[in-house]
Amino acid sequence: MSAHRILVVDDEAYVTHVLRQYLERDGYSVRTASNGEKALEAAEDFDPEVVITDVQMPRMNGQTLCEELVRRRAAAAPLLLVMTSRTDRELRAWAQTMVAADFLEKPVSPRRVLARIAEHFAPTEAGAA
Amino acid sequence: MRASSKRTFTLFSVLAALVALAAALAFALSEQRRAATDAIARQGPALTALLADRLVATDRADAAARLHSLEPMLAGGALAYVSVEQGGTALASRAAPGLSIPAAADDAAVREFDVAGQRLREFSAGGADGTPRVRSAWRVPPLALSALPAGQFAAIVAPFAIAGLCGAMLLRRGTRPLGRMADVLAAAETGLDLPAGGAGAGADIVDAFEHVLKAAEQRLRELSDRAQDDFAHNRLIAYQKRCAEAALDALPDGLVIMDEGGVASFASQRVESLIGIPGEAIVGHKPHEWCEQPDVIALLSRYSSNVTRLRRNDHLEFCPGDDDGRRIRVSARPLSGGRAGSATVVVFRDVTHEALARKSRDDFVGHVAHELKSPLNVIRMHAEMLADFGEELSGDTVTSINVIEDEVDRLAKLIEDVLNLTRLESGSLVIDRQRVKLNGFLEDVFETVRRAASARGITTSLDVPARLGSVALDKDLFRIALNNLLTNAVKYNRDGGNVSLHAEETDESLIIRVADTGLGIAPEARAHIFDKFYRADDETAAARGGHGLGLALAREIVTLHNGRLTVESTVGEGSTFTIELRKSAHLLQEAS
Numbered sequence: 001m002s003a004h005r006i007l008v009v010d011d012e013a014y015v016t017h018v019l020r021q022y023l024e025r026d027g028y029s030v031r032t033a034s035n036g037e038k039a040l041e042a043a044e045d046f047d048p049e050v051v052i053t054d055v056q057m058p059r060m061n062g063q064t065l066c067e068e069l070v071r072r073r074a075a076a077a078p079l080l081l082v083m084t085s086r087t088d089r090e091l092r093a094w095a096q097t098m099v100a101a102d103f104l105e106k107p108v109s110p111r112r113v114l115a116r117i118a119e120h121f122a123p124t125e126a127g128a129a
Numbered sequence: 130m131r132a133s134s135k136r137t138f139t140l141f142s143v144l145a146a147l148v149a150l151a152a153a154l155a156f157a158l159s160e161q162r163r164a165a166t167d168a169i170a171r172q173g174p175a176l177t178a179l180l181a182d183r184l185v186a187t188d189r190a191d192a193a194a195r196l197h198s199l200e201p202m203l204a205g206g207a208l209a210y211v212s213v214e215q216g217g218t219a220l221a222s223r224a225a226p227g228l229s230i231p232a233a234a235d236d237a238a239v240r241e242f243d244v245a246g247q248r249l250r251e252f253s254a255g256g257a258d259g260t261p262r263v264r265s266a267w268r269v270p271p272l273a274l275s276a277l278p279a280g281q282f283a284a285i286v287a288p289f290a291i292a293g294l295c296g297a298m299l300l301r302r303g304t305r306p307l308g309r310m311a312d313v314l315a316a317a318e319t320g321l322d323l324p325a326g327g328a329g330a331g332a333d334i335v336d337a338f339e340h341v342l343k344a345a346e347q348r349l350r351e352l353s354d355r356a357q358d359d360f361a362h363n364r365l366i367a368y369q370k371r372c373a374e375a376a377l378d379a380l381p382d383g384l385v386i387m388d389e390g391g392v393a394s395f396a397s398q399r400v401e402s403l404i405g406i407p408g409e410a411i412v413g414h415k416p417h418e419w420c421e422q423p424d425v426i427a428l429l430s431r432y433s434s435n436v437t438r439l440r441r442n443d444h445l446e447f448c449p450g451d452d453d454g455r456r457i458r459v460s461a462r463p464l465s466g467g468r469a470g471s472a473t474v475v476v477f478r479d480v481t482h483e484a485l486a487r488k489s490r491d492d493f494v495g496h497v498a499h500e501l502k503s504p505l506n507v508i509r510m511h512a513e514m515l516a517d518f519g520e521e522l523s524g525d526t527v528t529s530i531n532v533i534e535d536e537v538d539r540l541a542k543l544i545e546d547v548l549n550l551t552r553l554e555s556g557s558l559v560i561d562r563q564r565v566k567l568n569g570f571l572e573d574v575f576e577t578v579r580r581a582a583s584a585r586g587i588t589t590s591l592d593v594p595a596r597l598g599s600v601a602l603d604k605d606l607f608r609i610a611l612n613n614l615l616t617n618a619v620k621y622n623r624d625g626g627n628v629s630l631h632a633e634e635t636d637e638s639l640i641i642r643v644a645d646t647g648l649g650i651a652p653e654a655r656a657h658i659f660d661k662f663y664r665a666d667d668e669t670a671a672a673r674g675g676h677g678l679g680l681a682l683a684r685e686i687v688t689l690h691n692g693r694l695t696v697e698s699t700v701g702e703g704s705t706f707t708i709e710l711r712k713s714a715h716l717l718q719e720a721s
Contacts, residue, residue, distance in 0.1 A: 018510040085502035
């Protein structure tokens with residue numbers, strides 16, 4: 001079975017670095033991008049199953065990235081994990097409109113991210129747990 | 130005065146009646162006499178000429194015979210005498226008894242003279258060219274009552290008499306108020322020197338009239354003065370009203386006053402520039418007739434409803450009409466202490482600048498929060514990675530890493546609470562209530578705390594009835610409040626203690642209790658635990674971490690839900706925090 005593909009998007013290299021370490025240790029195939037535009041380019045050939053993204057980034061922010069991914073991939077859109085420090089309503093209202101978007105409240109615990117992804121790929125196991 | 134006036138008046142009435150009677154009588158008599166005179170003037174010359182024409186000269190017998198035929202007329206009294214003469218000698222003559230025929234005058238056709246107290250009018254005809262001359266004399270009726278037939282007299286006099294009496298009565302009645310006024314005035318002005326009864330009734334009347342006139346003049350002057358006063362007063366009131374309106378118009382706020390039925394009775398000029406609705410369109414109308422904002426209509430309509438009892442003034446913010454970014458706050462305040470069915474003052478205020486200032490402060494706080502959290506995020510991630518990826522770590526290092534992780538979480542929580550509290554206090558975080566099934570919601574919130582509790586060996590118990598009703602809540606905010614209470618219950622608990630979440634429903638409210646078996650709160654501290662940044666002066670408590678905003682935020686949120694957050698505690702045994710939410714109609718209406 002080929003490894004699940006995860007795309008990590010953050011302008012903070014320290015963040016992408018840590019997440020890459022954890023994800024690769026657990027056997028995932030990881031790509032990173034420093035903003036939304038680069039993430040879209042990477043998504044073209046990488047076809048990620050999960051996208052972990054920051055919200056506030058230069059060039060293209062996380063919200064636009066998510067919307068673009070949903071628009072381009074439609075039903076095959078990846079699971080979107082949005083890391084945010086903002087808990088304001090607009091963002092939550094926006095999340096309601098996104099299918100399969102989930103929030104990761106900052107400060108993000110890599111262990112919890114891994115747990116969330118594992119749950120996503122093993123729904124039956126998670127359901128049994 | 131009164132008696133004398135009455136007497137005068139009676140006298141006057143009788144006199145008037147007598148004068149009327151006399152006048153009537155004189156008129157009747159003169160009419161009678163004129164009729165008789167007319168008859169003489171007609172008959173006299175005709176008869177005289179006829180006789181002169183028919184009589185044959187010097188024929189005494191013929192003359193005597195003809196005159197004899199006039200006997201009834203002589204007896205009737207109208208004709209006094211008739212005589213026929215020729216050449217100075219009498220041919221024949223006839224006269225009423227006791228009447229002697231006077232000598233003829235020269236050629237006079239008509240003459241009038243008195244004989245034995247009797248007025249006679251004599252007509253003569255003929256006498257020319259040796260023809261006999263005829264003279265006839267007629268009695269001119271005297272001006273005497275006896276000459277009038279009794280029936281005619283009565284018919285003439287009676288109406289006059291009755292009319293006179295009626296007139297007198299009417300006159301008396303008509304002037305009675307005058308007399309009374311005179312009496313009253315006289316009684317009122319006893320000081321006035323009036324001529325005594327000697328001057329007679331006429332003087333009384335004159336006095337009375339003078340009084341009336343004086344009084345009328347006085348009254349007129351008073352009325353005129355008062356009218357002037359009233360005028361001045363009205364001018365003053367109008368002036369003050371204009372001043373008040375000008376003042377209201379000059380205020381930066383717009384004012385609308387609604388009567389108890391919700392109909393606007395006043396709108397200041399500022400209202401139009403604030404919300405773009407002219408005063409004429411507002412005055413005389415109900416809110417839904419002039420306002421386009423559903424929220425504002427709902428707010429204002431509450432004040433015209435007879436059902437609701439309003440406890441406080443109410444306000445909300447809206448953007449009027451065009452999307453030019455202006456924000457207007459409308460607040461309503463009943464005039465009579467919140468009793469329904471009273472007039473309401475509605476104030477419109479431009480809060481655009483406030484809103485902008487608030488927004489920029491919120492933006493600033495939000496920005497700072499974000500910038501603080503980003504490095505915290507990195508620190509947290511790296512601390513975890515240090516623990517998970519490093520080589521074999523010493524116990525101290527593991528402890529240090531745990532401290533770093535805990536402090537990062539605490540700092541992040543503080544930032545989040547500061548952010549929320551700032552928004553709540555500035556009013557920019559508007560509460561967004563939705564119907565929430567309380568038992569599912571409580572279980573969900575409790576689950577996150579359960580993990581933290583079990584890590585410290587603290588047992589948890591959830592006691593929420595399955596059939597708990599739904600309630601209108603701002604889910605996000607209420608979760609923060611509950612989470613703060615539950616986190617505290619774990620944090621300030623003893624190892625192996627218990628945290629419980631209990632909920633129950635009464636007829637009027639929903640009650641949620643968070644109880645711990647921890648340190649408890651000293652009585653002197655209890656009054657302050659909801660204050661911002663208050664930390665109990667207790668070494669054990671201080672060592673537990675926390676930042677002193679959690680409870681302040683929780684209470685703020687519960688209050689926003691029209692609820693109450695209270696605490697009971699026994700030192701050494703634990704604390705119980707109770708949230709009471711009223712299931713008021715108001716609350717349910719707003720959620721629907």
